[in-house]
Amino acid sequence: RAGFDQRALRRRGYNLRYVLVLGSGRLARQVLAEIDAHRELGFWAVGCLSLTRPRVGMKVAGTEVIGTVRDLKAVLLRQQVDQVLVALPTRCFHLLPRIMEVCADTTVDVKLVPDP
Numbered sequence: 001r002a003g004f005d006q007r008a009l010r011r012r013g014y015n016l017r018y019v020l021v022l023g024s025g026r027l028a029r030q031v032l033a034e035i036d037a038h039r040e041l042g043f044w045a046v047g048c049l050s051l052t053r054p055r056v057g058m059k060v061a062g063t064e065v066i067g068t069v070r071d072l073k074a075v076l077l078r079q080q081v082d083q084v085l086v087a088l089p090t091r092c093f094h095l096l097p098r099i100m101e102v103c104a105d106t107t108v109d110v111k112l113v114p115d116p
Helices: 002-011 026-037 069-078 090-104
Strands: 017-022 043-050 063-068 083-086 109-112
Touching: 017 026, 017 069, 026 043, 043 069, 063 069, 069 090, 083 090, 090 109
Parallel strands: 017 043, 017 083, 043 063, 083 109
Antiparallel strands: none
């Protein structure tokens, strides 16, 4: 019963967990579609960070690309973010050490989205 009440509250916008998605391609689209399909889990996408500047201002599955991965530190300082979802292709995993370094100075959780 308590779990049901929590899900109902989250569907209505209470007790949300704010998520920043790193990536703006296929994997990011899939993650954002799942977040939207399961609002009862309480995740709210605050935006995406792209690898390239030309995508800034565009939307990925209805969520705005608010900067590039290089802007991660600034975004974490100005936005309320509880969790960072790294939805980058495997070929970009060389960026992970810097991403983890930036996030280590904050209280955000970092999750890697597997790229099959």
